[in-house]
Each structure stands twice: as C-alpha cells, then as structure tokens.
Amino acid sequence: MEVPLGLNGPAVSPLGIGTWAWGDKLFWNYGKEYDAADLQAAFKTALDSGILFFDTAEIYGFGESERLLGEFMQQTDRPVTIATKYFPLPWRFNADAVADALTASLKRLQLPTVTLYQVHWPFDFLMGQTTLMNALADEVKQGRIQAVGVSNYSAEQMRQAHRLLADRGVPLAVNQVQYSLLARQIERNGVLSTARELGVTILAYSPLAQGLLTGKYTPETYTPPTGARKLDPRFSRSGLEKLAPVINLLKSIGERHGRTPAQVALNWLIAQGNVIPIPGAKNPNQVEQNAGALGWSLTESEVAELAAATQKD
Template sequence: METRKLGRTDIDVSPIGLGCMQFAGAENYTRLIIRPIGQETATSIVRAALDGGITWFDTAEMYGKGRSEQALATALKECGVSPGQVAVATKWTPYLRTAASITRTIGDRLAHLSGYPVDLHQIHLPVGSLSGIPAQLRAMARLARSGQVRAVGVSNFSARQLVLAHRVLAAEGLTLAANQVRISLLHRNVERDGVLAAARELGVTLIAYSPLEGGVLTGRFHDNPALAGSAPPARRFFSRKVLSAQGLARTRPLIEAMRGIAEGYGATISQVALNWLITRYGDTVVAIPGASKPAQAAEAAGAMGFALTEAEVGRLDELSLT
C-alpha cells in the first residue's frame, strides 16, 4: 500500500484516511452536519477502513467534547489495533481560550484516546482564541518537545497564516506537518488563494476535508434531487449552491463524466472524486472522507486502488471549473 509522509515528519499515512466527526454522538452541533452513529456502527466502519488499507484517523476535541475520540479508541481496541499501529490526528478547540489551554487539555485528549498516541495535534481554527497564533504554536511545540504529541498541524489556515505557523515552529526547532482545509472537485480555492503554493514551498501536507462535498460528488443527489431536502441542515446550508436545482444542473456534466470514468475502472463516482484529489495534487494532498456506514468506508478505501490518467484528470479539471 502506498503511503505518504505528513509534511516533513516521519509519520506515514495512507493517501485516504477516515474523518471521524460522525462519531461525536447526538448531543453536539455536529448533528447539524452529519447524522450521528452508535458505537457498534463506528466499530464496523473502522474495521472496514482498516481492511481497505486506511492507516490513519482524524478526530477532534470539538466533535462531541471528546466523544469522537473515545468512540474511535473503542473501535480500534475492538478491532484489535494496538497503539502505534495506526496514526491518530486530533484537534484543539480555540474558542474563547488562551494558548495555555493547549497544554492543560492534552491530558484530556490522551485520556479520551485511551492509550492511542496523538500523532498529529492541530489547531482547529485560526480564529476564536484569546491568544495569538504564535502563542498557540509555541504551546503546541512544547507538547511535541515533551513527547506528548508527535507532530503539529493547523486547520483552516490561510496562506499567510500557514507561512506564519511554519515560521513560528521553525524558530522552535520543529516543522509544520499539515494544514487541514476544504478541497474537492467543487471547491478548489487552494489553487487560487495561495494555500497550495505555500504548502508545496514549505513541504506541508494539505489534509482535504469534505472531499465529496457533502455527498454531492457521489452523484446521488443528481440521480434523485429530492434527497437534497433530507440532508442535515448545516450540510444543506454549506452546499446550498450545488444542491440547488441550478447547481445540480450545472454540475451534471461533471458527474456524468465521472460516471463514465468510473465504469472503466469498475469503480464508483465517489471513488473517482477521491482519486482525483490524491492524483491531481500529488503527495501534497491526502483526504479524509467520513463514513456513516461500513460500506462507505470500504468504498473510500477502494479509491486508492487505481490511478486516473493525466487525460482523465485534465477532463475533470475542465468540467469542475465550469
């Protein structure tokens, strides 16, 4: 199985990981984005991901105040995975907190993960903290130097903020491993806002969240537009432009092209969308689709089983920008 380094660290990950927001439980804002699932289903999803070759999992403090971390740890144990056999990424929530809470709350992260180490600890957002970004990065650096986390990353950082984070960590003798940002065939802002260029120059991995654009890039809403009304509220809001009748009509040529490509590989539309991400941007980008069913995790893992040709990537490039 091909692996990629997280930035310039020694952490190897599969090109496709598993996003674990759906493990947060029902008593959390995440229910507005994705339907929560129980532990039995979570364990089945993790097992399917592992069986498909996925070697890392992304969660966050914000996902149910640690419930997602706990559910992931329970699932890994139930699947017979020992600490260190897979990589785990999590995130610190900055809202109305100072940088000091990064060091104060690392014990909670480790407790919720029940012995699974934090391979990548990320600042969830560049806004909301009572401390500046440099102070936050220096606190993260202290955790890395003490061995409480293996590597430091950020999430939703702009190109300017990415450069700043890299510079602060470099002064601490560390490297910035990753920046988690929204990237998909229907959201290619990183190519225009400088984030992709900065990441490549600095050797930082971009972790693509929402790689299937809330399910739009599976083709199911194109096949049955009525399903759009049943999507969780926040998903309907964030994807409103593409879930509208006009948006679905505009993106239908892209979906149909993906359907044709998928047939040639014995794959699915969503697998083509994921493969485009990990092929189009090379080693710079890895992706973390979520899964609410084991079959979806297996399908996501299957996206690593083929490689689109340069011509196929180019064709999807053209259609995704129209």
C-alpha cells in the same frame, strides 16, 4: 504505500477517514440514522481495507468522536494513527490551556501520544499565535504529540505558523482545508502552492463535497436534504441540475476503470500530490466505497479533463 505528514513526519495511509459525524447529534443524526455499532463496523472495515489513519477533534460530538475511537482502538493491535484537533476557544488564553486540552483528548483516545495535533481554526483571541505555536512545540519536545498541524489557515497564516514552529526546530506538517473537485479555492488563494513550497501536507476535508460527488444526489431522485446538508444550496434541486454534467463525467471515467464517481473524485485529489483526502464514513459500506479510491490511478488526460470541467472562471 504510506505517505509522510510534512517533509519527514510520521507516515500514514494515503487516504484517511474523517470522523466529524462520529457521536455528533448537532449536525449529523447520530443515534437516529446510525449508531456506535455502525461506527465500530466502519472502523473495522477501514483497518481491513488498509486505511489506518483517522482524523477527529475535541469538538466533534463534544468529545464523543475521540471517546468512540479510543474505545475501538482497544479492540485491535493494528498500528492505527490518529489526528485530532485543539479548538481555540476565546477563554483559552495561555499555554496551560493547550496542555489541558491535549491531556483531555489523550484521555478520551486512551493514548499516551497522538500522531498529529492540529489547531482547528486560525483564531487566537488573547493567546496569540506565538504562545500557541510555542505551546505545541513544547508538547512535541515532551513527546505527547509527534507532528503539529493547522486547519483552515490561509497562506499567510500558514507561513507565520511555519516560521514560529521553525524557530523551535519543529516542522509544520499539515494544513487541513476543504478541497474537492467542487471546492478548489486553495488552488487560487495560494494555500496549495505555499504548502508545496514549505513541505506542508494538505489534508483534504469534505473531499466528496458532503456526498455531492458520489452521484447519490440527482435532480431525478431529489428529496429535501437533512442535517448539515440543509445549509448547502448545492443540494437544492437547481444546484443538483447544475452539477449533473460533472457527475456524468465522473461516471463515464469511472466506467473505464470499473470505479464509482466517488472513487474517481478521491483519486483525482490523490493525483494532485501532497494531498491526503479524509472523507467521512458512518458505516462499513461508505468505508468500502472510499477504499476503492486506492490501488489504481487516473490517466493524466482524465485528471486534466476533470480539472477543466470543474474550473470556475
């Protein structure tokens, strides 16, 4: 069952794959712990599992993520949908910069048009949001992008983007933000309620909290984290001890459904409505894990129980 991006936007699978780690050596150990062959196998497994939606960005692996996706797509005739992102660098100060960045992304992806084009961060420096949103609306009119999204925008910034695009007859389809059982700020800061009010879909990145919700990291099996996880205190031994009750609850609910903690955590996000989780995946096994979140549902009381267990005061 596909879900639309925004009110009447392009339809995509209810779960996507985030590709930040594809080709990225800066935060992830691409080339050491996994390589292009692993990613190609992950791509194929995703398609076989019915996941045809991939989220990338020009900044991921400095273009390498887009390039790999472009390569993999040449080897299938399945209708893959791609979301990518424009990075608002300080020296990009006119509308031409948006057109040029999109041209470069489309070239790497080997596509004439992209399903969703998002502004990666709400910076605008000298360009300003009005110029930026008008440049994106121009690209919709020209057919090079089908839907416009933003990422990491606050409720107020999202309202402004929505208003500027609406002036051009273009809907704001998406706000991509961090959202998981362990990162529920958007429920409190107005982003989730504003998105619902405006008909904007939430793409949830880090929906497994970089793996914390998989149950793979426990105090008993503690080893010092590597890569991007080194920066996160939740991966420390004391952080994992604090998290143990949530992991145990995910496990017990998962046992009732024959599912893993990760699949329960992803299903909880889907149950919120208007939310598409985009967990990362670096190999086929991780894709299969993610895909197991589909095709079943938590009960209302289980959704509430997980919410209560992860609610911050």
